[in-house]
Amino acid sequence: MTDIVAPETTPAPTGWRDRFFAWMPREVDARVRVFAWLSFIFEVFIIGTGGAVRLTGSGLGCSEWPLCTPESLVPTPEQGIHGIIEFGNRTITGVVGILAIVVLLFTLHIVGGRRAFTTALWFALGGIGAGCVLYAIATVAGHDELAFPAFAAGLLLVAVLAAVQSIRTITGRRDLPVLAWIVLVGVIAQAFVGGVTVLTGLNPLIVGFHYVASLALVCVTAAFLVRMREDQGPRERTAPTWFMILSHVTGLALAMTIFVGVLTTGSGPHSGDANVIRTGFDASVLAHVHSWPGYILTGLVLVLLVSALLLRLPVRNWLIVLLAAIAVQVLVGVWQARDGLPALLVGIHMVLAALTAATYTVVMLKLKRPVE
Incomplete structure (x- = not known):
C-alpha cells in the first residue's frame, strides 16, 4: 500500500511558517495514526465517563453549563463527588475536541496542502467571533441563561460552513477530510447537546440522543482508522x-x-x-x-x-x-x-x-x- 501524498504547493518564505509546516505530516504517517487512534479511544472513553455521570446520579452535579455553578467554572466543595464526576466528563469533552482538531488539521494539510490548513484556521477564528457576537446579543437582551448556548450555536454554524467549503474546494481525496470534519462538527454539537441536557433537567430523550450521537462518533473515528490505511480511488x-x-x-x-x-x-x-x-x-x-x-x-x-x-x-x-x-x-x-x-x-x-x-x-x- 502506498501512502497518500499531498499535492505540490508553492514554497513559502523561510521563517517560522516553514518550521511550523515542516512538523506537519505530508503523508499518513505515524503521527496522524497516533492521533487518530487517540481520537477513537477517547470517543469510547467519554461514553464510559458519560455513563459514570448517569449511573452515579451525577447528572446535575454541575447545575449550570458551561459553568459548573453560576459563580464557578469548577465544582465547589458543596457539590461533593457528584460535581467532580460531572466536571470530569466535561473535561474529557475538551480532550476529545482537541484531538479532533489535530486530526482534522493534519488531514487537511495532507490532502489539501497549506491553503486548506490556513483556510480552516481562518474559519475557526470566524467561528469564535460569531459565537462572541451571539453571546453579546443574548447578554444585552437580558437572557444570560442563553449566552453560552448562543456562543456554542455560532461556533457550530461556522464549523458546518467551514466543512462544506473545505470539502468543496479540496481537489484530492475527500473521504478522510469528510470523516475528520464530521468528528469535529459532531464534538461541537455534542457539547451543545450536553448543555441542553443539563438545562432541560436531564430529559431522558435528550440524554438518549446524546448517547447515540456519541456512539455514532465512535463509528466515524473507526471508519477514519480503516480508510487512512487504504489508497484512494x-x-x-x-x-x-x-x-x-x-x-x-x-x-x-x-x-x-x-x-x-x-x-x-x-x-x-x-x-x-x-x-x-x-x-x-x-x-x-x-x-x-x-x-x-x-x-x-x-x-x-x-x-x-x-x-x-x-x-x-x-x-x-x-x-x-x-x-x-x-x-x-x-x-x-x-x-x-x-x-x-x-x-x-x-x-x-x-x-x-x-x-x-x-x-x-x-x-x-x-x-x-x-x-x-
Missing part, C-alpha cells in the same frame, strides 16, 4: 450481492437493538439524578423487547461468519471479532437483568455497544477494497 466488492444485502440487514438489527436499549435505559432506575422524570415506559417490558433484536442480531452475524468462512472472504476475521463482542454483550445483558441492573454492568453494556457498532462499521468497510 475506485473500490470493488469483496463479497457476493446476497452477502452484502444480509450485512445491511444485520446493520438494521444492530440499530434496532441499540434504539430499544436506549429506551430501556431511559425507563430504568439510572436517570442521572433522583428527581428526574423517566420516559413513562415499563422498563421490565422494554428489557424483554430489547432482547429480541439482540438475539436476531446474534443469529445474523453467526450466519455471516459461517458464510464468510466457507467462502474464505477477507472480512471473516472481523466477523469473528464482531460475534465475540455481541456474545459478551448478550452475557452482560442477561447478567445485569438478573442482578437488578447494577451500575457497573450497565456502564460496561453501554461501552460494549459502542465497540460493537464500531466493529460492525469496520466489517462493512472491509466488504470493499481499492481496485488494484
